Amino acid sequence: MSKSVLIVGTGLGGLATGLRLISRGYKVTFVEKNHKAGGRLNQLKKDGFTFDTGPSFFSMPFEFEELINDCGLEMPFSFVELEPLYTVHFKSGNKKFYLHKDIDKLSAQFEGIEDDFKNKFTAYLNKCEALYNDTVDIVIRQNFDNLPAYLKALMQVNPAHLGVLLKSFWAQTGKYFKSKEARQIVSLIAFFLGRTPYDTNAVFTLLSHIEFRHKGYYNIKGGMYTIVEGLLKELLQKNATFHYNTEITDFTSQRDTLTALIDKNGKAWEADIFVINADAAIFRGQVLKHKKYSDKKLLKKSWTMGYLTFYLGVNIKLPQVEHHNYFLGDNFKTYAKTVVSKSRAIKNPYYYVNVLSKYNTGCAPEGCEALFFVCPVPNLLNKPEWSDKDDIVNGIIADFSKRIDKNIVPHIVSKTVYTPEDWQSMMNSFKGTGLGLSHKMHQIGALRPKNHDEVYKNTFYVGASTAPGAGLPMVIISSKLATERILKSEPAI
């Protein structure tokens, strides 16, 4: 008889692992605390508008292809390549850069700003490419059974990269570029990792290679939630079952085996194998009561920043804004320090604006736009109180209106705001962090919470806070690693 698997959480990691396992003959059941699937990869439908609520683009599309091939399926959604990747607006001089992968088109915009940009950028990307090629298979795509195995893998990395490991992302950009524009644009990607270029290791400059050379960025025709809908359809066709509004809060066990997970209403969910897509650190501490993940220990870990997100429907078209846009102020360093420190005042926030309706006309009524703003902010450890959210949001809307030379305030017909408090209660995220555990060097590879439980041999983890890390492609890799782990452990379970 096929083994039963209970998956806690329907984030991308949970869905992808479920699909891999059900394709191999396992019987898969999901429990999810929210009323619908997707986790952070979600959707808001309101007032005639459709918004992606979390991820709005992704890199490494080949990871999705690997997942779909692994399950013997046809791709259930269509990729759209981003060109330009996005725009970056600087406050001083209201200068706007189009981030093209085409190096000539990109370089032309740096004339008079950064001498010899093309050669410098080529040299920078060559180094990023070498970092990517020399680390991705050794460190990212592997399950490590123990620390010595991880250290052994690290020793295989080309020693030419040692110098990079001792530097911050920001310092590394200074080796190649002089202008603040070039350095800030190139290092923006550190914010995508949930920290800042000042406290992100320079090894993550490998992301610039992924961004500019190795396939670039993509989104999905019809909006990002189409990914979830596509995976759900495949899972339902294969008879997976889903139980929403079901939050796991407790467990029962016998020696080294988890026997059931208990939901908020006291119902016991039994299975042969348990896969936890809820945060791998929090679940161990708050549900399984592992001492190594007690509240006190969780507080000592390094977490990502929070996100203040808001979703506006406006009854005008905004041709002056592209699909993906970053708006930077003129206080890069101060702002970067603010979002990861104990500071309550968020002055001149930086923000990202996504216009989903630009190429997906069904996402807004005719003549309207669906706008999604993401603003990196302190998480609840550093800013526990959000009664000033309206002031912050209104400040961003005023800044945006000024910078696009169009006052959108009288045109807003739909408005929804999520603070880190909302993200915490929606996702059970630790202190409202946007991406879970940070990717500091002591929290990656074998040093991240493992994808198998330390106590219960039939319990596994998938998602952003276990190996290899956060972001959609990493979470897909995580589902592959978790599945490999389960298949390898199967005889013992």
Ligand SMILES: Cc1cc2nc3c(=O)[nH]c(=O)nc-3n(C[C@H](O)[C@H](O)[C@H](O)COP(=O)(O)OP(=O)(O)OC[C@H]3O[C@@H](n4cnc5c(N)ncnc54)[C@H](O)[C@@H]3O)c2cc1C
């Ligand atoms: C605002 C924002 C923007 C982002 N933008 C991008 C982007 O552009 N590109 C990109 O690649 N990544 C982006 N990310 C990151 C990306 O969304 C995440 O890394 C990824 O979606 C995490 O997936 P996951 O499988 O780890 O789980 P999650 O999405 O965190 O899902 C976990 C699920 O578990 C459920 N759960 C938790 N606890 C329990 C419990 N006790 N019982 C039952 N269910 C439970 C939750 O409700 C949730 O549905 C963004 C994230 C945010 C917040």
